[in-house]
Every structure is written in C-alpha cells, then in structure tokens.
Amino acid sequence: MKEKVILAYSGGLDTTTIIPWLKENYDYDVICVCIDVGQGQEIDGLEERALSSGASKLYIDDVTEEFVQNYVYPTMKAGAVYEDKYLLGTSIARPLIAQRLVHYALLENAVAICHGATGKGNDQVRFELTINALAPHLQIIAPWRIWDIKSREDSINYCLQHDIKLNMNKETSYSRDRNLWHISHEGLELEDPSIEPDYSKILQLTNTLEDAPNEAEYVEIEFEKGIPVKLDGKALNGTDMISELNKIGGKHAIGIIDLVENRVVGMKSRGVYETPGGTILYRAHQELEHLCLDKQTYSYKQTLAIKYAELVYSGEWFTPLREALEAFVDSTQETVTGVVKLKLYKGNMISAGATSPYSLYNEEIASFTTGDLYDHKDAEGFIRLFGLPLRVRALMKEKK
Incomplete structure (x- = not known):
C-alpha cells in the first residue's frame, strides 16, 4: 500500500502541475485537499480537474464562516494593516488552511503535506510555520524549491506534455489568490512597478473608478464588541456580511490597492489587491473606536496593530505573542458597540455619523x-x- 501525501489544492496552474510531478517523482498516493475560504466559483469543477490530473481523492472543506469569525474579524478588530496598505487578505487565510491540511493528514495517516508556494514567496513560510506548530512530525514537500520548473510558462508546458487541460494561457496567467475577504493579483506586467496596472483587465471584484456610479450610496453598519452584526439594519452572519459589502464596495470602486511590499524572505514584490468589503469594515470600525476608546488605549492599540500585522503577514498566527495581543484587543473591544454610517462614492468613504451607548x-x-x-x-x-x-x-x- 502506497504512502499518502496531502496536497494543498486550489485547481490553479501551480497545484495542477504538482499532481503529475508528485506521481512522477514520489511513489505517493496523492490526496488533494481544497480548503474553501470563500473562493466562490473557483470551487466548481474542482473534483473532476483533480482526478483527471492524477489525484486519487479530493476533499473540499468549507470553513468560510470559521475564517471570518476566528481570523478575519480578530485581525480587523486589531486594526492590523501591513505597511499602511495591505489588509492581509492572503495572510490571514494561510494558518487556517494549514491547520485543516494537518487535520486531513492525520485523518488519512499521511506522511507528508505538499504545497505549491514558491521559494520566493511568503506562503511557504506561513504554511510551514503552522504545520511545524501543529504537527512537527509531518514531512513537508515544496516543489518550487526542488523541481526544474522555473516559470509559469514552464508549468503550462509541463501540463500540456502530460495531457492535462488548462483553463488559462500565457497571456492571462496572473498569479491570483482569492477568498471571501479579497483577491490578489501578481505577475506579468505587474512585476514592473513603473507600469500603471490595466485595471479594466485585472479587477474581478471591483469596478474601476471610471465605471463606478455617479451617485453616492450610504451604508450603515452596527457593531457589537467590535464585531459587525447588522448591515442597514439587517442581521447577517460573517460570510453574508462580507459578501454583501463586497458587492456594495465593489460597485463604488472601494478597496483597490497597488503595493510594493517587503516580503518575509527579504525581497520586495508588487501586487494589486481588491478588498472592497473589508476596506469598508476597517473604516467603519475605526470610526467607532474614535468614539468609544480613550486616548491612551487608542494610541497604544495603534502601536500594537503594527506588530499584529507583522505577525500575521509572516505566518506567526499560532504563537504566544499573537494570542496575547488578541487578548488585549478583545479587552479594548468591550465598549466598541454602536452604529456607523458611511457615504461611498468613486473609491471614497466619507464619514456620515456614528452613535454608541459607550460614546466618550x-x-x-x-x-x-x-x-x-x-x-x-x-x-x-x-x-x-x-x-x-x-x-x-x-x-x-x-x-x-
């Protein structure tokens, strides 16, 4: 009986390439695991794609609400923003994904976990720190650090040589990561920071400024202890709250970020991020904190937020420090209850009033x-x- 490897599978180019590569270079039974953190339509047809590429099994694990409640909202309550711009959309999903990969590795008695993160990227650090924290006995396979494939073009050619059909081509093969909170875009012309992004070709969640409506729209968000619970008077769970705000914010071109950031591994990289709903929530939450937190607490929390963002960005979620910082944040949120109104117009969010029973x-x-x-x-x-x-x-x- 073959030993088993768990592959973190998205159905994208990299993880599609890894299936035949694992079978060719290891005598493992490849079990694909897709952790659903709100990828939307990307889940459709995934099982057929995985099996036709050579996997023996596919698990799809929907943890979207857990993602929101236990990862997104704690990060938002902390006010964590990496390098003044990035709302950590990819970063906050990685520890949960790795945690679930460990779960399936133990369930299947697998000997290894394989991921498709590159040797230049942040995700290799995030995945492996979590696996080490939760199951240090598991072997980790990172193909990008050992195989001969050097580019996305090489990956496409490798798949074509192994008779694997792809729904992408060399001209549109941006490296993308999507979840309920955001979508990121890297690669192709974005690798040159002197070039203005062609947003009409790139954006998937958000209108361009030119296509945004010429009329403003108001949103009213109610918070309880720092957690958004109602949108325009309607009670919503976390998944629905972010989904609805993504639609509203996307319509008004809210939350488009073009960032040259410092990666964990030491180099700079350039990415375009869309976080429409999250950008609205961060702003509304901040407005309420201005009303409810005293000067010293607010000031110290701003300092803490920088460290919190750095920990999340570098994959240090399951660490004593981040857990301690979360405890501090939760204490500050005891009085962050109330209603915030914002006016949205062509990429702008304008405060339109806030109320709280704990207003100072x-x-x-x-x-x-x-x-x-x-x-x-x-x-x-x-x-x-x-x-x-x-x-x-x-x-x-x-x-x-």
Missing part, C-alpha cells in the same frame, strides 16, 4: 458654549504644569 464624546464639554463640567479658567493651570519642563529648560538656557 460629551457635547456639554466639547461645545464652545461654557457648561458646568468645564471651566475655561482651568486650562491656565493645566498649561502651566504641562509646559513646566519647557519653562525649566528655557530658564537654564537664560542662566547659561
């Missing part, structure tokens, strides 16, 4: 009209004490 905004204090809670004269003593170090330093300079 006090109109009587903030108003230009003097109230009982604040006496203008109090400011004089505060400024004197607050500026005392400056006065002492100035006196020292005068004395010298």
Whole structure:
C-alpha cells in the first residue's frame, strides 16, 4: 500500500502541475485537499480537474464562516494593516488552511503535506510555520524549491506534455489568490512597478473608478464588541456580511490597492489587491473606536496593530505573542458597540455619523458654549504644569 501525501489544492496552474510531478517523482498516493475560504466559483469543477490530473481523492472543506469569525474579524478588530496598505487578505487565510491540511493528514495517516508556494514567496513560510506548530512530525514537500520548473510558462508546458487541460494561457496567467475577504493579483506586467496596472483587465471584484456610479450610496453598519452584526439594519452572519459589502464596495470602486511590499524572505514584490468589503469594515470600525476608546488605549492599540500585522503577514498566527495581543484587543473591544454610517462614492468613504451607548464624546464639554463640567479658567493651570519642563529648560538656557 502506497504512502499518502496531502496536497494543498486550489485547481490553479501551480497545484495542477504538482499532481503529475508528485506521481512522477514520489511513489505517493496523492490526496488533494481544497480548503474553501470563500473562493466562490473557483470551487466548481474542482473534483473532476483533480482526478483527471492524477489525484486519487479530493476533499473540499468549507470553513468560510470559521475564517471570518476566528481570523478575519480578530485581525480587523486589531486594526492590523501591513505597511499602511495591505489588509492581509492572503495572510490571514494561510494558518487556517494549514491547520485543516494537518487535520486531513492525520485523518488519512499521511506522511507528508505538499504545497505549491514558491521559494520566493511568503506562503511557504506561513504554511510551514503552522504545520511545524501543529504537527512537527509531518514531512513537508515544496516543489518550487526542488523541481526544474522555473516559470509559469514552464508549468503550462509541463501540463500540456502530460495531457492535462488548462483553463488559462500565457497571456492571462496572473498569479491570483482569492477568498471571501479579497483577491490578489501578481505577475506579468505587474512585476514592473513603473507600469500603471490595466485595471479594466485585472479587477474581478471591483469596478474601476471610471465605471463606478455617479451617485453616492450610504451604508450603515452596527457593531457589537467590535464585531459587525447588522448591515442597514439587517442581521447577517460573517460570510453574508462580507459578501454583501463586497458587492456594495465593489460597485463604488472601494478597496483597490497597488503595493510594493517587503516580503518575509527579504525581497520586495508588487501586487494589486481588491478588498472592497473589508476596506469598508476597517473604516467603519475605526470610526467607532474614535468614539468609544480613550486616548491612551487608542494610541497604544495603534502601536500594537503594527506588530499584529507583522505577525500575521509572516505566518506567526499560532504563537504566544499573537494570542496575547488578541487578548488585549478583545479587552479594548468591550465598549466598541454602536452604529456607523458611511457615504461611498468613486473609491471614497466619507464619514456620515456614528452613535454608541459607550460614546466618550460629551457635547456639554466639547461645545464652545461654557457648561458646568468645564471651566475655561482651568486650562491656565493645566498649561502651566504641562509646559513646566519647557519653562525649566528655557530658564537654564537664560542662566547659561
């Protein structure tokens, strides 16, 4: 009886190529596992494609709601944004995918897990850190680090030589990753950062600015302890919430990012990301935090968010530090409850009001009209004490 290998299978070019390559170079029974984190229509026809490429079995595991609740929302609550732009769409899915790959490896008593991440990319780090954290006894096979295939063109030719039909060609073979939260695009002309992307050819979730409606649209999102629970007054689970906001945000060209980023492995890369619904949620959540968090907590949380984003980006999800940071974030979210309204128009999100039962905004204090809670004269003593170090330093300079 052959030993088994679990292949992280998407049905794309790389993982399609890996099936015949594994059979040709290893005497393993190839079991494909597709972890569904909201890829949509990409799941259709996957089993036929996997089996016709030489796999013995295909598992499709729908973990979309778990993805939202346990990975997307914690990252959003943290306000984690990598290098000021990237909402971590690919990054947050990888630890869950790897966790489920380990589950099926144990279920099938497999000896190895194989992934299609390249030797230049981040995903190899994300997958393997998670596998090491959860099942260090499993062997890891990373074909891109050992085979003779050097490019996507080589992969296409390899498949054609092994009589495997492809639904892609050399001219449109962008490297894409899609889940419920976002879609990324890399490769081809995007590898030259001096070239403006042809968004009419690239975008799949989002309108171009030119095609966005000429009329604005309002959205109203209700949060409970930092989690979005209602859209325009309608209660929605996580999957439906993001799906609906993707449609609305995509229509208004929200959430298109062109980023030259620093990869974990040390090089820079360029990608175009579409995250329409996520971009709306991040903005709405931030507006509510401005209303509900005190100055010190908000300031410290901004610092923490940078580290949180770095951990997620580099695949360090199952680490004590990230878990500790999540505990801090959850504590800050106890009062992040309320309703936020945004106006969407041609790539822009404009605040249109926010309310919360835990709002720290006090109109009587903030108003230009003097109230009982604040006496203008109090400011004089505060400024004197607050500026005392400056006065002492100035006196020292005068004395010298």
